[in-house]
Amino acid sequence: MTDLEGIANRMLEQQFSEKEITELLEKLYSIFKPGLDEEIISKLSQSIIKEVFNSRASPTDDIVSDVLNYSPVQLTAGEQGVGSRGTGDFVVHSYLTKMASNHSGAFLAPDSMDDAGAVTMTNNGESIYIVSKMEGMHSRLSNFPFIAGFHVTRACLRDVLVKGAKPVSIMVDIHLGDDSDIAKLFDFMAGVSCVAELAGVPITAGSTLRIGGDMVIGTRITGGIAAVGTCNRVLARRDILPDADIIMTEGAGGGTIATTAIYHSWPDVILYTLNVKFIKAMSVLLDQKEILEKIYCCSDVTNGGLRGDLFEILHSAGIGADVYETSVAGLVESHVKEMLDTAKTDYLGVSLDALLVFCEPGATEEVLALLRENSINAAKIGTCFQGEKILFHESNGETRELVPHFRESAYTLVKKIIGEKVDPLVQARMNGLVKAAFQSASEKKVRISSWISTHNQLE
Numbered sequence: 001m002t003d004l005e006g007i008a009n010r011m012l013e014q015q016f017s018e019k020e021i022t023e024l025l026e027k028l029y030s031i032f033k034p035g036l037d038e039e040i041i042s043k044l045s046q047s048i049i050k051e052v053f054n055s056r057a058s059p060t061d062d063i064v065s066d067v068l069n070y071s072p073v074q075l076t077a078g079e080q081g082v083g084s085r086g087t088g089d090f091v092v093h094s095y096l097t098k099m100a101s102n103h104s105g106a107f108l109a110p111d112s113m114d115d116a117g118a119v120t121m122t123n124n125g126e127s128i129y130i131v132s133k134m135e136g137m138h139s140r141l142s143n144f145p146f147i148a149g150f151h152v153t154r155a156c157l158r159d160v161l162v163k164g165a166k167p168v169s170i171m172v173d174i175h176l177g178d179d180s181d182i183a184k185l186f187d188f189m190a191g192v193s194c195v196a197e198l199a200g201v202p203i204t205a206g207s208t209l210r211i212g213g214d215m216v217i218g219t220r221i222t223g224g225i226a227a228v229g230t231c232n233r234v235l236a237r238r239d240i241l242p243d244a245d246i247i248m249t250e251g252a253g254g255g256t257i258a259t260t261a262i263y264h265s266w267p268d269v270i271l272y273t274l275n276v277k278f279i280k281a282m283s284v285l286l287d288q289k290e291i292l293e294k295i296y297c298c299s300d301v302t303n304g305g306l307r308g309d310l311f312e313i314l315h316s317a318g319i320g321a322d323v324y325e326t327s328v329a330g331l332v333e334s335h336v337k338e339m340l341d342t343a344k345t346d347y348l349g350v351s352l353d354a355l356l357v358f359c360e361p362g363a364t365e366e367v368l369a370l371l372r373e374n375s376i377n378a379a380k381i382g383t384c385f386q387g388e389k390i391l392f393h394e395s396n397g398e399t400r401e402l403v404p405h406f407r408e409s410a411y412t413l414v415k416k417i418i419g420e421k422v423d424p425l426v427q428a429r430m431n432g433l434v435k436a437a438f439q440s441a442s443e444k445k446v447r448i449s450s451w452i453s454t455h456n457q458l459e
Helices: 004-013 018-032 037-057 062-068 087-100 145-160 182-198 256-261 267-273 276-288 305-317 325-331 334-342 362-373 413-418 423-452
Strands: 117-123 127-137 166-176 201-212 220-232 245-249 295-300 320-325 355-359 378-386 390-393 400-401
Touching: 004 037, 018 037, 018 378, 037 145, 037 166, 062 256, 062 423, 087 256, 087 423, 117 220, 117 413, 145 166, 145 182, 145 220, 145 267, 145 276, 145 295, 166 182, 182 201, 182 220, 245 276, 245 325, 245 362, 256 334, 267 334, 276 355, 295 305, 305 320, 305 355, 320 325, 325 378, 325 413, 362 378
Parallel strands: 166 201, 320 390
Antiparallel strands: 117 127, 127 220, 166 220, 245 355, 245 378, 295 355, 320 378, 390 400
């Protein structure tokens, strides 16, 4: 994927000549569009530079200038680990959720940092919860659209289900590079539809666009899935009590494991990710109201793996946990575990598509029996306690604290070079820049909202 507008802007900032910029743009066009006439390529390249120059015109109106400009903090998304499911990503999302939580009365607002959000509606005096979720596809699966569509849809439904809701609607948002074969669009949709049909949830709406319109060339795709569900009780993380037992089901992974398999030459491992066991497991629990009443919360092993999820779920509530390796390791599908071990990727730091159930101690055997009756492998992996630390008891008898890294476990060759950790002082500096970006955007929101309100643009 090549951002022609971004390249032109960056080269202008670095004082390249217009001739140098034109020559590079023409070269890129010739790579991605080899059949295009040279005269057309020249005109397109010159038009891009002209549009970039035009976009740099300074507005005379202060409000327009405020709307169009932002205040860079000199910190890139990659440096901060955005999307890499570690503490760097958690910091960014903690500020994003503050901005998204607009005090409009959500039952489960973004700042709860839960798997999905929820609002309350009343029908004949009975409260009904509308649970919603948006999930982005795995960025490295662009060249494998079916599996990208399959796993993003399943992941989205997972997050609705773990809140206790039965999904009723799926929505699709897919963006394609200008040079993407149209077959990619349909292959992605086939993956989405496959899960939708297996789960019995209708696809109701969607959007299809090109990435960057005419300004981006290349074959990548990106996008996401949204889902909505309903329930009479939300299984919120904030309801977990310190006496909870932790149950985990077997996981074979989704998009992350598929990516690991592809880029480590273990493609056949993808076969074990093609299932809807998680959906089945949650559906079984939701159908047993007596057992469900004894469950505090459910979640999935996704962001930053088990070490990241347990930290995110329990830490803010002041709850610690004892977790046992002898139970956890056996719940990673054997072929997946072999691949991760061979790739030297810590299975505790990657998404496993496993279900976590936090329940009353007296309900543990009931939950396990129900899951096993439905051919779902599961085990108790630990217990909670009032405290701060998540203690991981290794099979060799040693105990260590389970804490998330700056990024999730490195599961591709490129990620291994980038690494999982950063110096604490560097992290503190970057966190400060994230805060500065948040404060600047928050102040801008107040200014623009105030202007709109005072100019009678908003009822």
